[in-house]
Amino acid sequence: MSSHATPVPMTSSACGPLTGTAEVPGDKSISHRSLILGAMCVGETTITGLLEGDDVLDTAKAMQAFGAEVSNHGGGNWSVHGVGVGGFAEPDGVIDCGNSGTGVRLIMGSMATCPITATFTGDASLNGRPMARVTDPLALFGAQSVGRKGGRLPMTIVGAVDPVPVRYVVPVPSAQVKSAVLLAGLNVPGKTVVIEAEATRDHTERMLAGFGAEITVEDTDEGRVITLTGQPELRAQHVEVPRDPSSAAFPVCAALIVPGSDVLVPGIGLNPTRAGLFTTLREMGADLTYENERIEGGEPVADLRAKFSPRMKGIDVPPTRAASMIDEYPVLSVVAAFAEGQTMMRGVKELRVKESDRIDAMAKGLRANGIDVDEGPDWWAVHGLGHGNVPGGATCASQLDHRIAMSFMILGMASNAPVGVDDGSPITTSFPIFETLMKQLGAKVTKGVL
Numbered sequence: 001m002s003s004h005a006t007p008v009p010m011t012s013s014a015c016g017p018l019t020g021t022a023e024v025p026g027d028k029s030i031s032h033r034s035l036i037l038g039a040m041c042v043g044e045t046t047i048t049g050l051l052e053g054d055d056v057l058d059t060a061k062a063m064q065a066f067g068a069e070v071s072n073h074g075g076g077n078w079s080v081h082g083v084g085v086g087g088f089a090e091p092d093g094v095i096d097c098g099n100s101g102t103g104v105r106l107i108m109g110s111m112a113t114c115p116i117t118a119t120f121t122g123d124a125s126l127n128g129r130p131m132a133r134v135t136d137p138l139a140l141f142g143a144q145s146v147g148r149k150g151g152r153l154p155m156t157i158v159g160a161v162d163p164v165p166v167r168y169v170v171p172v173p174s175a176q177v178k179s180a181v182l183l184a185g186l187n188v189p190g191k192t193v194v195i196e197a198e199a200t201r202d203h204t205e206r207m208l209a210g211f212g213a214e215i216t217v218e219d220t221d222e223g224r225v226i227t228l229t230g231q232p233e234l235r236a237q238h239v240e241v242p243r244d245p246s247s248a249a250f251p252v253c254a255a256l257i258v259p260g261s262d263v264l265v266p267g268i269g270l271n272p273t274r275a276g277l278f279t280t281l282r283e284m285g286a287d288l289t290y291e292n293e294r295i296e297g298g299e300p301v302a303d304l305r306a307k308f309s310p311r312m313k314g315i316d317v318p319p320t321r322a323a324s325m326i327d328e329y330p331v332l333s334v335v336a337a338f339a340e341g342q343t344m345m346r347g348v349k350e351l352r353v354k355e356s357d358r359i360d361a362m363a364k365g366l367r368a369n370g371i372d373v374d375e376g377p378d379w380w381a382v383h384g385l386g387h388g389n390v391p392g393g394a395t396c397a398s399q400l401d402h403r404i405a406m407s408f409m410i411l412g413m414a415s416n417a418p419v420g421v422d423d424g425s426p427i428t429t430s431f432p433i434f435e436t437l438m439k440q441l442g443a444k445v446t447k448g449v450l
């Protein structure tokens with residue numbers, strides 16, 4: 001089992017203005033998908049801007065274990081020689097997906113309709129997360145699975161020998177579940193239909209179309225109906241991975257709360273299924289502008305400029321926006337602490353089954369740092385203290401969750417006393433240059449105890 005064996009405590013203290021340009025790494029969701037889809041093509045897929053975080057590197061290793069040739073050419077340039085749809089080989093060993101729910105769930109989907117068996121594991125966080133949400137629909141194709149109590153990893157999937165197409169209504173708003181079913185549907189004769197009541201990130205649909213699959217999306221009363229025709233010959237592609245809006249969230253939010261800041265975060269994907277945080281921040285009164293708006297690789301992209309915003313107000317975040325900012329609630333709760341009044345976040349039950357229970361992790365850490373938080377099963381509310389009034393001073397548990405660790409580092413940048421995390425090592429899963437980049441902007445983030 002993989003783990004971040006040695007905890008790396010980190011501390012963040014109040015700093016002068018954050019200024020300059022923050023070039024954040026490639027999008028994690030698109031990076032996983034480019035490796036997996038590359039492995040499912042015949043021929044060479046080339047990738048630029050791949051996120052070289054632990055999560056994606058684990059997916060690259062997994063694709064090698066299933067028979068693809070994956071090469072790192074340096075500087076975010078990678079290539080994949082795929083084995084074709086249905087061509088996965090049976091791996092010799094256990095597939096270790098580390099901390100990554102996206103990695104394990106998408107890979108399970110991609111192998112579940114191949115006549116092979118594979119066993120999956122991960123770190124303590126991933127081995128505690130629910131997998132039935134993926135194995136239930138994969139069983140409809142004819143795949144079998146056996147895991148630990150509660151459908152937890154380690155888990156073995158026995159791929160279907162004669163898979164049948166399915167029509168599946170996704171019961172939770174999850175792009176990982178939707179994507180696992182679509183990837184499984186690739187190696188099945190006939191049409192696989194996936195219906196989602198709420199739109200979640202649509203990278204799999206866009207990329208499948210780009211790789212040459214026949215896929216249609218219709219908005220109906222039932223929701224988004226996605227229809228995929230199975231057994232296409234996927235065409236190897238060149239993929240340019242845009243910079244990750246979920247990583248951009250950290251320098252953007254830091255700039256909003258640190259006095260005098262003015263930070264440019266260039267080339268950020270503003271796909272509407274991902275950009276909910278930026279809309280929310282603007283509604284709170286953030287000085288956040290989009291510059292040089294353009295289309296790149298079929299996706300809306302802009303340079304984000306964030307400036308210190310001392311008069312932000314708490315708002316009710318519409319629950320209909322939750323899927324488009326699901327990974328950004330932890331850092332939004334930090335900004336909410338510096339806003340005036342209450343920020344209410346409803347319809348966010350999914351936050352309880354991420355890399356950690358993110359409502360619990362943030363509520364505990366915020367309270368320890370002097371901020372009032374109320375919570376229920378699927379909602380939470382942060383009582384903002386206004387700029388200059390956030391005490392800080394406590395060390396928080398990151399619970400093996402990169403976004404929790406980074407969020408508390410952002411909190412410390414504008415609190416009255418420094419803020420610590422017990423373990424910042426998970427940050428390497430999604431944003432390996434976080435500390436370097438934040439220091440270049442002027443932040444005081446260091447390894448070590450408070």
Ligand code: S3P
Pocket residue numbers: 028029030102173174175176177179201326327350
């Ligand atoms: C992801 C989907 C989301 C998100 C995760 C990445 C993806 O998870 O939280 O970080 O790449 O498909 P869910 O599908 O569980 O909502």
